[in-house]
Amino acid sequence: MTTPYPRVELGDLPEIDVFSEEFRAAPWEVTSRIHSPNGLARSSRGIEGLTYQSAHTVLGDRRPRIGFDEMYQATGFDESSPVYQAAVTSINNLEGDVHKVLRETLGRYFTRDFVQTLRPVVRSIAEEILDGFVPGEPVDIATRLVGKIPSRLFASLVGAPLGDAEFLEKTSDALLTVFYMDNANHEVVEKAYAGLAAYVEDLIRVRQSSPGDDVVSYLLDVERSGRITRHDVIVNVTALLRASTDTTAGQMGLVIAELAERPDVWERCHSEPGIIPAAVMEAVRWRTGAWSILRVVREDMNILGTPVPAGTDFFGLAVAAHRDPEAYPDPHTFRLDRRRPKPTLNWGMGVHYCLGKPIAQVEMEEVVRLLTERWTGVHLAKPLVTDGEPVNSRPLTALIGHTPR
Numbered sequence: 211m212t213t214p215y216p217r218v219e220l221g222d223l224p225e226i227d228v229f230s231e232e233f234r235a236a237p238w239e240v241t242s243r244i245h246s247p248n249g250l251a252r253s254s255r256g257i258e259g260l261t262y263q264s265a266h267t268v269l270g271d272r273r274p275r276i277g278f279d280e281m282y283q284a285t286g287f288d289e290s291s292p293v294y295q296a297a298v299t300s301i302n303n304l305e306g307d308v309h310k311v312l313r314e315t316l317g318r319y320f321t322r323d324f325v326q327t328l329r330p331v332v333r334s335i336a337e338e339i340l341d342g343f344v345p346g347e348p349v350d351i352a353t354r355l356v357g358k359i360p361s362r363l364f365a366s367l368v369g370a371p372l373g374d375a376e377f378l379e380k381t382s383d384a385l386l387t388v389f390y391m392d393n394a395n396h397e398v399v400e401k402a403y404a405g406l407a408a409y410v411e412d413l414i415r416v417r418q419s420s421p422g423d424d425v426v427s428y429l430l431d432v433e434r435s436g437r438i439t440r441h442d443v444i445v446n447v448t449a450l451l452r453a454s455t456d457t458t459a460g461q462m463g464l465v466i467a468e469l470a471e472r473p474d475v476w477e478r479c480h481s482e483p484g485i486i487p488a489a490v491m492e493a494v495r496w497r498t499g500a501w502s503i504l505r506v507v508r509e510d511m512n513i514l515g516t517p518v519p520a521g522t523d524f525f526g527l528a529v530a531a532h533r534d535p536e537a538y539p540d541p542h543t544f545r546l547d548r549r550r551p552k553p554t555l556n557w558g559m560g561v562h563y564c565l566g567k568p569i570a571q572v573e574m575e576e577v578v579r580l581l582t583e584r585w586t587g588v589h590l591a592k593p594l595v596t597d598g599e600p601v602n603s604r605p606l607t608a609l610i611g612h613t614p615r
């Protein structure tokens with residue numbers, strides 16, 4: 211990484227406590243007070259990219275790696291474990307040509323046109339759930355609406371019955387605990403992976419005898435062409451669940467909670483549905499689900515003028531970058547008229563950039579469209595409760611009082 215940045219030794223970087231109450235409450239306020247010549251700071255977990263520029267540059271660099279090995283090791287899995295092997299050989303973690311083949315393969319399925327066909331699917335999933343609510347009664351939409359949609363959409367993507375969605379939702383929740391890098395979650399992850407792998411193998415058996423237009427049948431076709439293996443099919447279908455459900459539910463919950471507190475924006479989404487994509491993306495910037503994105507520095511390297519030894523963890527602090535005035539002028543104003551705003555970092559950056567971002571956008575947009583069509587407004591009946599993790603903050607409950615139109 212050649213940069214115009216002056217040399218700053220690691221030990222001379224400013225420090226930040228990303229686990230402090232103050233940081234959890236308003237990370238951008240903490241980072242805005244830190245003077246760092248290259249936008250980096252040291253924390254107890256590694257190095258933090260505080261600005262859009264520093265986070266974007268390092269996340270987009272091919273040399274630091276994704277670090278699933280580290281996450282799974284921290285959760286107590288070693289190389290002999292099938293859970294570990296599945297994680298490190300999935301699209302998320304692989305590099306080079308093998309990664310490229312998987313990415314191209316999935317990319318050919320998740321085309322722009324295909325993603326648009328998901329709009330009515332998401333809408334009908336959300337409608338069915340909404341029809342079950344008692345009009346006007348407060349309802350915890352974090353658990354009863356938002357948490358249900360991505361797992362149902364996943365069921366539909368893999369050609370499974372919608373009745374499997376509950377199992378998929380619970381499995382995904384369990385698998386995602388690996389991001390907390392805590393050995394206490396070992397058994398939960400192990401059990402969830404074993405259940406999911408068996409489930410995917412069953413799905414494969416069914417799809418072999420009766421192929422459809424689902425992603426599993428498609429991957430089996432690609433397997434027959436010799437471009438990918440059976441292992442790739444199993445591991446990447448499980449990876450798709452891990453990648454697509456909890457992440458989307460978390461961000462969708464935050465978007466709705468934000469719009470709930472902005473009745474004017476809510477009303478505009480109803481009267482001018484054309485602004486929904488902008489409203490969703492501004493809410494994503496404003497309330498970022500994935501607070502930070504991890505990279506592991508795998509060789510001694512110079513990062514923005516700072517020599518960093520191999521083995522150091524780097525965290526691109528999306529949550530702070532999204533309020534960086536250099537990237538988003540007037541960052542503390544919620545604006546629907548941002549012109550070609552820089553891409554937010556919750557979907558990562560570089561060769562591993564989220565393949566499902568357009569799908570997540572469609573999910574969020576369709577749910578906002580439906581809610582603003584049906585309800586005149588919503589309010590948080592209780593303050594929003596999130597897990598407040600600096601890794602990935604998501605609503606645990608959002609009790610919403612709503613008024614039908």
Ligand code: HEM
Nearest residue numbers: 301302453454457458461557558559562564565566569570
């Ligand atoms: C709001 C929802 C979502 C968020 C916040 C999210 C976030 C991410 C992030 C941070 C990465 C890693 C990027 C990096 O490290 O640079 C990623 C990768 C990925 N995501 Fe998503 N994601 C979401 C939804 C989805 C959905 C709906 C799908 C698929 C249906 C999906 C599929 C993937 C895949 C396959 C990868 C791996 C790409 C690669 O390594 O080449 N994601 N996502």
